[in-house]
Amino acid sequence: MRDLATLPKAHLHLHFTGAMRLDTLTELASSTRSRLPASFLEGDPLRVPADRRGWFRFQRAYDTARALVDSEEVMRRIVLEAAIDDASEGSRRLEIQVDPTSYAPFVGGITPALEVVLDAARQATVLTGVEVAVVVAASRVRHPLDARTLARLAVRYAGDQPGSVVGFGLSNDERAGSTSSWAPAFDIARRGGLASLPHGGELLGPEHVRAVVSSLRPTRLGHGVRASEDARLLDQLVRDGTSLEVCPASNVSLGVYRQRADVPLQTLLQHGAQVALGADDPLLFQSRLTDQYQIARDLGCDDVTLAELARGSIRASLASPTSKRTWLAQVDDWLADEPSPQAAA
Template sequence: MRDLADLPKAHLHLHFTGSLRVSSLRDLSAAYGVRLPSALTDGVALRVPATERGWFRFQRLYDAARHCVRSEADMRRLVDEAAADDAAEGSGRLELQVDPTSYAPFVGGITPAVEIVLDEARAASARHGLEVAVVVATSRMKHPLDARTLARLAARYAGEGPGEVVGFGLSNDERRGDTGDFARAFAIARRAGLASVPHGGELLGPAHVREVVGALAPDRLGHGVRSIEDPALLGSLVESGVALEVCPASNVSLGVYEHDEDVPLRQLVDAGAQVALGADDPLLFGSRLLDQYETARTVHGFSDPELAELARSSIRASRATEGTKKRLLDGVDDWLTT
């Protein structure tokens, strides 16, 4: 079998703090005297039920890790290591998702927080031989006016290349907030040419996907796996070209599906969905991008040509320039002929 680390691919669903290496988190916690829950450092993938109590445990652990990122140097280290890890796994394009409000108190505000991430994304791109762009995300737990502020900030740095903002997202517990309240923020982002990339259709089912699609007009949907439960809905996503950022490890860790084989990856692809595999939060879920492709191969029975098509889907769904897409797609063809 061909080495999946040599397969060019794009990584479109990776959260900032969630990308931390366990070793780096240990370093940061020791430096700041922060005592971390063992669930963050034991190297065992998180497993919680798909309930509000399960989400609360996940969020509490994520917040504990985020509490260890307290300086510009910490933020730069995180971006650099995320880029290095992705490059080692064959990723030629990483679109890293960050909510700058979490780090703003340590660096003088949300604008410096975004600029630090963008500046290091440019440097890490050159250092590691891939393109690192940024998705600015707002949280369902925040007021919609905060989302508009972030959308305007994201719009100032809109672009396609390394170290530029390519999309605007909406994350956190799908059961919180009113999706429609965030429509104006997404309209601001779209007018600036940013991709609409909200989360939806993981913890909640098809009705929620319809709500997100109707209110936020996504170009890509974070997760979206529950659309499989409504063939008409899935058909409309396929027809309209909405890509699905499918994160199998996340689905199992958060109790959406009990086992790896229950994730409907094969069914989504067979229905014609444009699927981009993502790692979501490797720190908590214990697996990075390459592991998602290995799962597609070993659990879901994807052949090398089918794995190559998954990689192509991720590249096409990215916001990379046409030149970058062509280079990566040519690399996929080369991988298949090797």
């Protein structure tokens, strides 16, 4: 078995506050004398059932962390540390997802909030060698009109270089609201050249995936694992070229599956789905990018399959064709190298 931390890969599903290091969170809490939930202090992954009460517990923990992100300095720190952590795990590309509304009160509005993240992404790219791009995400628990405002803002900063906005997403509890209500915002983003990157198919099943596909026309689907319950739907996603951002540790922590062995990764791969593994919210779930590949290995993926998962993440990224060719060749090199005795052990 080869070292998974050296496998070249892209990281396409990582939320801004959820990317924070636990040490950073505890430092911020200490400096402001803020009280943290026991799940943070004990250092154990947050685990909640996949019901509304469980989601409330997750969201409360997330909001506690987000409340400590109250300055430009902290925002920049999150981006840089996320890129450093990704670099240590073989990531060549990070597409970090942010709703600037959450941080606007501390930096003068949603435009300055987004500009801070974009500038930090450019600096992190230079300092770490990881290409950092940004996905602007609306929230299902806010009004769809707010999403249109965010979409227009995201389009203003659209580009194909690191430190640009490359996609528009929709996150938070997918059971909230009517999916079609966000279609106008996604139309704005799509006309402005942004990829459609909504969440769907985690807490809700195939029918909701169909609604997301029909209304929002995703380029990639955040999570999407519940599509495995309907072979015809999964085949449609494959035909449409819709990649799935699968986050195994998150699925278990949020009660979608009882244990890691239940995550239907093999089903997705056997149907030919292009899968990009992601960490989602490592701050809460205490499981980073390489851990997701280890879970895949534990689920029966050999190194050839793991290399194909890495290729899938690279192909599904919104990086330039030149960068993709370089990284895909590096994956081939990783697979061609014999595993070291330490890695095999």
